[in-house]
């Protein structure tokens with residue numbers, strides 16, 4: 001089931017229970033356990049906006065991983081309305097990233113995965129999926145501060161958001177709130193554009209997830225919020 005929190009052109013969609021505990025375990029095994037290297041966010045000296053550990057997982061070493069990524073990609077492409085539009089808008093362009101927030105206060109402050117509203121150049125990132133393999137007991141939510149949206153995921157949920165927007169304030173900017181109690185680990189996949197942006201822009205206007213649509217209202221697990 002997928003829940004739509006925001007429509008295109010910068011959609012936010014949550015696929016409930018996308019990954020089974022077994023699949024998360026398998027990812028962890030491929031990674032050789034929880035990451036142990038400090039995550040460095042691009043442009044942030046000493047990773048000051050990001051306090052977590054991370055590790056890249058390369059599909060070419062793991063056929064199992066490639067198959068799983070293909071399933072993620074297919075779900076993410078769903079928002080393009082596969083039946084009517086070219087589903088090849090998104091492509092897996094880089095390794096999967098495992099990130100662990102293991103200590104109280106671990107967080108990832110406000111940032112964009114793409115260009116924060118500037119027009120993307122060829123092969124820039126245009127969408128992100130995050131699988132929450134473990135959620136914290138308290139804190140660790142994902143917020144979209146400009147969009148006033150806080151996502152409160154459950155274990156196995158996959159959040160996908162797109163940011164193929166041009167020249168306006170981006171609703172893409174997001175943060176991982178500090179973990180307050182317990183631990184959190186996620187698997188992030190960043191997508192890049194396959195094909196022309198003209199195609200991608202058309203697709204971004206399309207309907208998506210229509211058949212199982214469930215909106216934020218009445219859901220109870222997302223809150224209007226500007227901060228953690």
Ligand SMILES: O=C(O)CCC(=O)C(=O)O
Pocket residue numbers: 099108113128130140141142174175176177186188
């Ligand atoms: O941990 C989160 O909730 C967000 C992670 C994130 O923003 C990313 O991996 O790009």
Ligand SMILES: [Fe+2]
Pocket residue numbers: 111112113128174
């Ligand atoms: Fe991010």
